[in-house]
Amino acid sequence: MKAEFIQALEEIEKEKGISKDTIFDALESALISGYKKNFGSSQNVEVEIDKNTGSVKVYANKTVVENVSNKLLEIGLEEAQEIDSKYEIDDIVKIEVTPKNFGRIAAQTSKQVVMQKIKEAEREVVYEEFVNRENEIVTGMIQRISKNMVYIDLGKTEGVLPPSEQIEGERYEQGDRIKVYILEVKKTTKGPQIVLSRSHPGLVKRLFELEVPEIHDGVVDVYAISREAGSRTKIAVYSKDDNVDPVGACVGFKGSRVKAIVEELNGEKIDIVIWNKDMEKFIANSLSPSQVLMVDVDEREKSALVVVPDYQLSLAIGKEGQNARLAAKLTNWKIDIKSESQYETEIKE
Missing domain, CATH: 2.40.50.140 (Nucleic acid-binding proteins)
Known part of the structure; x- marks a missing residue:
């Protein structure tokens, strides 16, 4: 490896945000594996790369012992002191063992390691970008x-x-x-x-944020959404400003805003209802488009009995119970719907 390689690493550091040190660490590990694979795996070796010139050297680490039993891992005290008189028993001696043709292996390995690190860094960048966009559209x-x-x-x-x-x-x-x-x-x-x-209720919320500036700006707030994707959604909204009608803001001029959302959802029906902290009123609103005559709530059980006009019973319950089901999900209360005549009969009985 030459100085051009170091320059290339500096470019990668600038463009991809991968530090040179990270690449050098990975490269040293990869070159140790490359050396062991090609020149014997029994030695305890380490690789050093000159971070200025790019030159690579391989060293065998040998422990100083009195009597050598394994030449690959040990060195005698006399031989060690010939290298440096300061060596004593149990010291580690570094002996250069760089093979002649190791440059070719180093160049090949470097290319693979750099490509791998670039791939990993790019994946990390993508992950970081999108993990911060969870729950967005x-x-x-x-x-x-x-x-x-x-x-x-x-x-x-x-x-x-x-x-x-x-x-x-x-x-x-x-x-x-x-x-x-x-x-x-x-x-x-x-x-x-x-x-x-495409089926998550959050998609509907985000679409309303895109289409309704009052929601985007926080003047109108979305309290809850219940959805049966592809069929129907109920969304409960309220206004923080008495001068702003939350339903009107969501519907838009001649229904333009809600129409754009319905088109994006391929015709899914959307009921926009007003949230009210008074549970009786909120439950009555949640059963829109049905009229409600009376709501009797049981706070402890979180259940409500709702009375509707006889001719509105099927509208309140909805096809296959959908309207009642979505209202229950929206309010998080159990809702029992009765017609006016059913209720009167029960009271008489």
Whole structure:
């Protein structure tokens, strides 16, 4: 290795942020392995690289003993004192054993080590960038689809959208641009793995932040979201400013804001409801678009009996119980819905 190699390492240090010392340490370890593989593994050797010139030297470490039983690991006291009279029993003597053609092995090993370190550093940069973006939304391009896994190009790296995080019935085509939610960033032996989601409630929250400046600025806050991806979502919002209508802000002029989100989610229905610290009011709001006549709450059990007009019962419960289910998830309360006539009959009984 020559001075050009040292220059190259300095360039790598500037561009990739990999310190020269890190490469030298890895290189010394790799060269020890290379030496042992080619010239015998029984010796106790160390490699020294001159960090200014790039020259490589291999030394065998031998322990000073009275009687030598293993020439590869030991040296007699007399022989050691011929090298330096200060040596005593149990000292370690370094003897240069650099082979003639070791430069070629060193050059080859250096290239492999440097490439490996660059790869590791690039992976670390990608990991650090994306681990700080967990729970954020990104736009990527569908690169390929394999065994129901959708691989998405995120620029510096690739993310994976597993079947469990896909929206049921949504079609994914190669080349399509798509907004996805960064669910998790994991370190693996092959580099960072970025798990993406289209079905997570967080995706809806981030889409509202993008479309509604009042949410982005913190004037309107999202209290909770319950979602059945691909079908329907309920989002509870409230305003910190009495002059701002939270539902109006989310819907937008002529429904433009919510329409953009519905389009991004391929027609998923979105109910925007107002959060209220009064649980009766919040539960009534959560069953939107159904009218509610009465809410009877049991604070201890976190359960509520809701009475709705007879003609609104099926609307309150929803298709296959979806509206009631999403309202229960949104409020985190158990909700029992009855029609007005059912309730009156029960009271009479």
